[in-house]
Amino acid sequence: MDIGFMTFSKLAFGHWEGQPLYALAELGVPELLASGPKTCAALAEQLECPEDALERLLDSAVALKILSFCNGEYKNEECAQRFMTTATGETLIHWIKIMSRWKSPWIELSTAIRNGETTDDQAKWLGKDPEFMRDFILGMHEFASRSSAQFAQALNDVPVTRFIDVGGGAGTYTIALCKARAETRATILDLASVLRITEETVAKHGLSKQIDTRAIDYRVDEFGEYADAILFSNVLHQESASNCRSMLDRAKSALRQGGALVIQGYFLNDDRRSPHFTTLHNLSALALWDGGRSWTLRDMQELILEAGFSEPEVKTRDSSGLSIIVARKH
Ligand SMILES: C[S@@+](CC[C@H](N)C(=O)[O-])C[C@H]1O[C@@H](n2cnc3c(N)ncnc32)[C@H](O)[C@@H]1O
Structure with missing residues (x-):
């Protein structure tokens, strides 16, 4: 089906849409407006x-319905x-900032493909740039928090008394799991x-007794032993196939018999051309991560079986491709 001129031309303008959002976040405009409306002169x-320059940004934000304008003031x-403010517990400000920081590798996409x-x-x-890292880790946390309760629910029938989270970020x-399951360590x-x-995030949630941390390089270090369940959430797309194989082998060693x-992560359908979001995620894995890719569900299930796990089951999958797969060590 042909998409026609209007939709086609919107693709070419596509990256314009996000730019005012990034500039507002970087300048901290919504935070300055958190306590009430202000004139452009005051801002x-x-x-x-x-x-004059700021007014253009504020006016485009009004057109995008991020700000409103009334009686000479922006709100x-x-x-x-x-x-976009820290006034509520729903902020996505670090996530917007990391998306803005990652504009640069996206702009180089054709070079990445060459x-x-x-x-x-x-x-x-x-870690090399601490502020960049903070935006990355807190940004992922802010975005992921929206689906973390469903994640805990999806593992209802999985024993998690001893749980390991590899590349767990914030x-x-x-x-979410420890809040839902008091028995989890x-x-x-x-x-x-x-x-x-x-550690800051865990302490903020009052879970320092249930959760500890250990520094590793997941490409080479062991993950632990006798765990009931081990999690790789949004990490395998960052790694080459050989690193993924090695990580699954070490996950197996870290689990008890029968462990999960x-x-x-975001998985492609077997045709590799859908879901739409995951086809873009696959490109971002190329643009951002050394050796990274988004796997198809079938290829990931094969990798899991090759590593000696059994019964890989897709527990949940949404329309963007975000899925949870659970397999067993027998
Ligand atoms: C996209 S984030 C995912 C965070 C979290 N698991 C989630 O799903 O929200 C990837 C995580 O992998 C971690 N990571 C990247 N390379 C690593 C390495 N070599 N060793 C250990 N962790 C690493 C990053 O620090 C980051 O926390």
Whole structure:
């Protein structure tokens, strides 16, 4: 089916739409408006920027329905107040900022395709640039928090008394699981630089007694032993096939007999051309991660079987491709 000129031309303008959002987040405009409406002149003075330039940004934000304009003053629309300020527990401000920071590798996509590898340095968001890393880890946490309760529910019938979360980031899914299952004792494994943020998040949720952390490089280090369940959430798309094989082998060693391997991530349908979001996720894995890719469900299930696990079952799958697969060590 032909998409026609209007839809086609929107694709070419596509990246314009996000730019005002990124600029508002980077300048901190919604935070400045959190306590009430302000004129452009007042905002320009606080931000020390030319009024004319700021006015163009504010007016485009009104057109995008992020801000509103009334009696000469700009005001946060509800979405800006909820998602772009720290006034509520629903903020997505770090997530918007990490999306903005990742504009640069996306702009280089054709080069990434020519060379078959990322054009950026993932070390920047894995610790080399601490502010970049904070936006990455807290951004993932803010976004993931929206589906973490459903994650815990999907594991209702999986024993999780001893739980390991590999590449757990801020601990979003382990926190949700520990809140739902008082019996759970969990260890979050991640890079040493990241774990400082993990510990802050865990403490904020009052779960320091249920959750501990251990610094590892998941490409080479062991994950532990006698676990009931081990989780890879949104990590395998970052790695080459050989790293994934090695990680699954070490996951097997870390589980007790009958223990569960839990893999969460965005998976392509077997045709590789759907769901729409995961086809883009697959490109972002190429643009951002050294050797990364989005797997199809079938290829991931084969990888799991090759690693010696049995019964890989797709527990949940949404229309964007976000899925949870559970397999057993027998
Ligand atoms: C996309 S985030 C996913 C975080 C979390 N599991 C989730 O689903 O929201 C990827 C995580 O992998 C971690 N990571 C990346 N490379 C790693 C490595 N070599 N060793 C350990 N952790 C690593 C990152 O620090 C980050 O926390």
